[in-house]
Amino acid sequence: xxxxxxxxxxxxxxxxxxxxxxxxxxxxxxxxxxxxxxxxxxxxxxxxxxxxxxxxxxxxxx
Amino acid sequence: xxxxxxxxxxxxxxxxxxxxxxxxxxxxxxxxxxxxxxxxxxxxxxxxxxxxxxxxxxxxxxxxxxxxxxxxxxxxxxxxxxxxxxxxxxxxxxxxxxxxxxxxxxxxxxxxxxxxxxxxxxxxxxxxxxxxxxxxxxxxxxxxxxxxxxxxxxxxxxxxxxxxx
Numbered sequence: 001x002x003x004x005x006x007x008x009x010x011x012x013x014x015x016x017x018x019x020x021x022x023x024x025x026x027x028x029x030x031x032x033x034x035x036x037x038x039x040x041x042x043x044x045x046x047x048x049x050x051x052x053x054x055x056x057x058x059x060x061x062x
Numbered sequence: 063x064x065x066x067x068x069x070x071x072x073x074x075x076x077x078x079x080x081x082x083x084x085x086x087x088x089x090x091x092x093x094x095x096x097x098x099x100x101x102x103x104x105x106x107x108x109x110x111x112x113x114x115x116x117x118x119x120x121x122x123x124x125x126x127x128x129x130x131x132x133x134x135x136x137x138x139x140x141x142x143x144x145x146x147x148x149x150x151x152x153x154x155x156x157x158x159x160x161x162x163x164x165x166x167x168x169x170x171x172x173x174x175x176x177x178x179x180x181x182x183x184x185x186x187x188x189x190x191x192x193x194x195x196x197x198x199x200x201x202x203x204x205x206x207x208x209x210x211x212x213x214x215x216x217x218x219x220x221x222x223x224x225x226x227x
Binding site for chain 2: 006017018027029030037
């Protein structure tokens with residue numbers, strides 16, 4: 001296994017955001033195949049659409 | 063929902079030359095953020111423009127966000143006369159880009175891309191380092207959080223036990 005050196009100079013703003021990145025999600029995703037990653041993305045889209053639909057319905061009832 | 067499987071299969075079956083960029087490329091590399099569309103940079107040749115139009119034609123491509131009923135004829139010549147198109151199709155949202163800021167066109171991106179085998183097809187996807195380079199160069203505030211994740215991914219992959227994809 002080869003190791004790569006990080007090719008970009010640190011950007012202070014990006015570094016600030018990086019502190020809040022959940023690396024456990026990244027590590028779990030890296031265990032998946034590319035196809036599994038796309039399948040999860042589509043599941044997430046479906047979930048988001050369902051939440052949006054539910055939100056619209058709830059607002060109508062108010 | 064954007065059907066990434068069907069879109070990639072349609073493009074590849076149509077022998078379209080393209081590179082996946084943007085959020086879908088980030089997903090391929092392991093990002094967990096939600097993206098709603100497929101962004102591709104297509105090769106700017108008349109032949110490829112025709113193949114691209116033919117591949118999407120069965121899926122009713124139309125200009126995203128435009129009112130219905132406009133006289134929009136999506137043909138190879140349409141693509142050739144234009145450059146970038148944000149489309150909605152029956153398979154979902156797709157952005158066709160002739161070139162991108164700081165990245166150039168298909169020929170510029172291809173050396174920085176990798177072959178993906180996904181959903182039974184092979185397609186080119188922009189490499190993680192180039193994806194970061196382009197997003198940094200564009201410098202949009204909305205990309206900062208995504209950039210943080212991409213760079214964290216690169217750091218994770220750079221660890222001795224990290225995956226290379």
